[in-house]
Amino acid sequence: MSLIDIIRSNTDTIIGATELEDRLHGSKPLRVKLGVDPTRPDLTFGHLVVFNKLRQFQDLGHEALLIIGDFTTLIGDPSGRSSTRPVLTKEEIVENAQSYLDQAFKILDEEKTTVFYNSEWFDKMSFEDSLKLSRKMTVARMLERDDFAKRYASQAPISIIEFLYPLIQGYDSLVLNADVEIGGTDQLFNMLVGRALQKDAGKQEQAVITMPLLVGLDGTKKMSKSADNYIAFTDSPKEMFGKIMSIPDDTMWTYYQLLLELPEDKIANLKKGHPMDAKKHLASSLVGQFHSMQAGKHELEQFEQVFSKNKLPDDMPTFTWSDLLGDATSAPLFEVMAQSELFESKGAIRRLVKQGGVKIDGEKQSDPNREVTPPSGEQIFQAGKRIFFKLIG
DSSP states (O other), X not given: OOHHHHHHXXXXXXXXXXXXXXXXXXXXXXXXXXXXXXXXXXXXXXXXHHHHHHHHHHHTTOEEEEEEOTXXXXXXXXXXXXXXXXXXXXXXXXXXXXXXXXXXXXXXXXXXXXXXXXXXXXXXXXXXXXXXHHTTSOXXXXXXXXXXXXXXHTTOOOOHHXXXXXXXXXXXXXXXXXXXXXXXXXXXXXXXXXXXHHXXXXXXXXXXXXXXXXXXXXXXXXXXXXXXXXXXXXXXXXXXXXXXXXXXXXXXXXXXXXXXXXXXXXXXXXXXSOXXXXXXXXXXXXXXHHTXXXXXXXXXXXXXXXXXSOOOOSOOOEEEHHHHHTTOSOEEHHHHHHTTTOSSOHHHHHHHHHTTOEEETTEEOOOTTOEXXXXXXXXXXXXXXXXXXXXXX
16 A cells, blocks of 8 residues: 555545655655644544544654644634634643643654644734734635634624634644644635645645544534533543443444544454444443553443343442431432432433433332432442442441
């Protein structure tokens, strides 16, 4: 397989592929840029798709430029948005950025990665410099972006600072002399601005590589925290395994392709077997990658024990009555469960009980308001198929 074919694997689009192929055969390592805005404290498997491609460049001997967009986070990337993003404080951005780096190096080779914060150059820009940069792009060109066009047509607010975001991201490429920039398909416009700025400055234009957007746990929408359909790098082994097992069967093959980077022939062989076996292998493999192979094996054994053999898991949170309810002599079922802090909300608990999804010592519960008293020994609470906890009187 040629170098360009290796790079082309799993990509959506490559702009400047011919020039990139020539550079791949050169003697100089390429400077490959990926920018992330630390808007939240943890990365999701959606980020894993682009990190895998960046690591692939590292494996081929090239330099990874990881841009922490601490300056751009103050603006908020409007890509794919129908409204203005909330603004974070500088303290929140610094904390999130450090968390991002800790997680990124689970995938990337730290010794082959150069980390930049784009505040390094933007904090030094004067207002005059900003105005000169703004002259490089027209409002008409900005409105070519699908998300801006839709917001403009629906009369939704678009701030001037959001218009500047693609220019600011593109300017990063100009400053760093990037040879390649990687991003999701929703970043294509921003990355092409980087090419335009480099060309305008008389520099060699970066190749632009877009990666597919990973669908979330629902199998339809882009994986994101706002859609609550994500798997985080920082999820516990149990949580990560359970989330992966919940994805639709059709989505599983995309995860094999984009997350584990399995070749088509091996995916075809897996499709010949039972989907449940393939999904358990996917879940244990990804848990193994982010935690340890021992953790992946353990979660697989626990899953089979609970789901296939209808047994209780070996590990579950344990609470005493006083831990949850203090000196109370009784409490409604939903309140007992809520105090465990294992559930999203009391409303979610009530719905789960009414739907028959809650058992105490194997007995299905139907009334979320039923009074529960301290057990004489211990009780096992089960909610759905993934949440268990032990209550001791």
